[in-house]
Amino acid sequence: MENNEYIYIVLIKALTGLGKFSxxxxxxxxxxxxxxxxxxxxxxxxxxxxxxxxxxxxxxxHEKREHxxxxxxxxxxxxxxxxxxxxxxxxxxxxxxxxxxxxxxxIFNLYSMLTMPIFHGIKIYKVLNCMSFVSKVIELSxxxxxEKKYYKYNIEEIDKLLEGYxxxxxxxxxxxxxxxxxxxNGVIFNLKMFFKLNGQLIYRMLFKRKDxxx
Numbered sequence: 001m002e003n004n005e006y007i008y009i010v011l012i013k014a015l016t017g018l019g020k021f022s023x024x025x026x027x028x029x030x031x032x033x034x035x036x037x038x039x040x041x042x043x044x045x046x047x048x049x050x051x052x053x054x055x056x057x058x059x060x061x062h063e064k065r066e067h068x069x070x071x072x073x074x075x076x077x078x079x080x081x082x083x084x085x086x087x088x089x090x091x092x093x094x095x096x097x098x099x100x101x102x103x104x105x106x107i108f109n110l111y112s113m114l115t116m117p118i119f120h121g122i123k124i125y126k127v128l129n130c131m132s133f134v135s136k137v138i139e140l141s142x143x144x145x146x147e148k149k150y151y152k153y154n155i156e157e158i159d160k161l162l163e164g165y166x167x168x169x170x171x172x173x174x175x176x177x178x179x180x181x182x183x184x185n186g187v188i189f190n191l192k193m194f195f196k197l198n199g200q201l202i203y204r205m206l207f208k209r210k211d212x213x214x
Contacts, residue, residue: 003084058108069174121152125208
């Protein structure tokens with residue numbers, strides 16, 4: 001079947017405090033990654049925080065440009081890959097995204113993200129982060145040969161994996177502000193989200209079979 005459809009993988013130079021800290025440690029520019037299903041690049045599908053000031057309130061997200069270029073920031077640097085896919089694989093990808101979006105059991109894989117340099121990816125029952133989610137989409141695209149499990153790729157490795165499909169590095173301008181996304185939550189709310197997420201992750205690591213889902 002001919003590859004006459006496309007998806008877009010977008011690396012983002014996140015302007016958050018965590019993103020800036022990560023760049024200092026890794027010396028690598030891009031710290032976030034998302035999927036866009038069309039060339040307009042105004043809907044970025046990924047796993048991330050749901051509120052700028054609440055890093056533990058995280059999960060599946062449709063992010064917009066204003067979630068990357070926030071406050072005084074007018075633009076954000078990105079690297080874009082245009083991936084050719086067959087119509088059949090495009091359907092598989094869109095179905096996968098819909099499945100994850102509609103399954104409220106999926107949560108954010110904080111542990112895999114924090115320990116990536118040490119353990120190179122941790123698979124937990126229905127738990128994803130931006131790297132594992134996008135890597136699974138890449139796997140479904142059948143566009144490149146992946147030498148290891150999808151959840152073991154970090155962003156820099158995905159960058160190298162897709163180097164033949166890179167089309168440009170540029171700055172995206174934000175179109176508006178998202179006041180709801182940028183609203184501040186109190187310490188109590190953030191502590192509640194911290195304990196809730198950690199409790200869910202620990203429970204699933206102890207009692208849920210990681211090989212019982214994909």
